[in-house]
Amino acid sequence: MIPWLPAGSDFPPPEHALDDPNGLLAAGNDLSAATLVRAYRLGIFPWYEAGQPILWWSPNPRCVFRPGDFHISRRLLRHLRGADLSFHLDDDFAGTLDACAAPREPGGGTWITTAMRTAYLRLHALGHAHCLTVRQDGELAGGIYGVQLGGVFFGESMFSTRTNGSKSALAMLWALAPRLGIRLLDAQVENPHLMRLGAYLMPRADFQRELDRLIVETSPRPWPKGPFRWQEG
Missing domain, CATH: 3.40.630.70 (Leucyl/phenylalanyl-tRNA-protein transferase, C-terminal domain)
Structure with a gap:
């Protein structure tokens, strides 16, 4: 299971990401500029499709x-x-x-x-x-x-x-x-x-x-x- 993040939350450590699917770390949070900058600084990025919650990823390897x-x-x-x-x-x-x-x-x-x-x-x-x-x-x-x-x-x-x-x-x-x-x-x-x-x-x-x-x-x-x-x- 991955954690659900309320808007504005800190991200869990990237090493907590799943192996399958590779890199799936968390769901939720928001797409504010501050959240995105914080995510990229940690090597985390959003990737999801319409109808899904925001999904955050940190694949290994990169x-x-x-x-x-x-x-x-x-x-x-x-x-x-x-x-x-x-x-x-x-x-x-x-x-x-x-x-x-x-x-x-x-x-x-x-x-x-x-x-x-x-x-x-x-x-x-x-x-x-x-x-x-x-x-x-x-x-x-x-x-x-x-x-x-x-x-x-x-x-x-x-x-x-x-x-x-x-x-x-x-x-x-x-x-x-x-x-x-x-x-x-x-x-x-x-x-x-x-x-x-x-x-x-x-x-x-x-x-x-x-x-x-x-x-x-x-x-x-x-x-x-x-x-x-x-x-x-």
């Missing part, structure tokens, strides 16, 4: 990237070098949320509920949540959004409307990581796509230590707007 880990295939590199791409930071956070929330297949659902959308728009207004989008030939091709606390970017979701859209966005996020102060990217849960891009699995205890090391304070960090073009080195 899927992460470090700067330099991102693997750019020859095909992706040709795309980054040759396509007419421009990259934009925080230019359309609401649009990025909506693109990520769009069903991946006809009749499919989404975990970005109305309440989640409102919560992350609030985080963005406060300067904690950010997005990076890529345009190809002037048209939206892909993007990513997440939450940054200190030197950690907690990636929430990506989308593609054209081939290599999300890969290009992630590649540019890592190219800009030094400028943005990002030293670790949390991808939450592994999948074959992320692992092919260079992600690796970190035990929860090690991930918690990295959060303690990289998040000295949680003040919002503004991002430059761009646009940016792909540059190597």
Whole structure:
């Protein structure tokens, strides 16, 4: 059993999360900005579907990237070098949320509920949540959004409307990581796509230590707007 948390409650220690389903820690609480910042600082994130209570997760192990880990295939590199791409930071956070929330297949659902959308728009207004989008030939091709606390970017979701859209966005996020102060990217849960891009699995205890090391304070960090073009080195 997992605990039910009244609104505004403290979270139980992440190591109390279930093994099956992996990482399920608690239910309830709320999606206020203060609660979300407190959760991410502990390596906890919300993930649930419409009709469910808010569910909080801390999987073990954690899927992460470090700067330099991102693997750019020859095909992706040709795309980054040759396509007419421009990259934009925080230019359309609401649009990025909506693109990520769009069903991946006809009749499919989404975990970005109305309440989640409102919560992350609030985080963005406060300067904690950010997005990076890529345009190809002037048209939206892909993007990513997440939450940054200190030197950690907690990636929430990506989308593609054209081939290599999300890969290009992630590649540019890592190219800009030094400028943005990002030293670790949390991808939450592994999948074959992320692992092919260079992600690796970190035990929860090690991930918690990295959060303690990289998040000295949680003040919002503004991002430059761009646009940016792909540059190597």
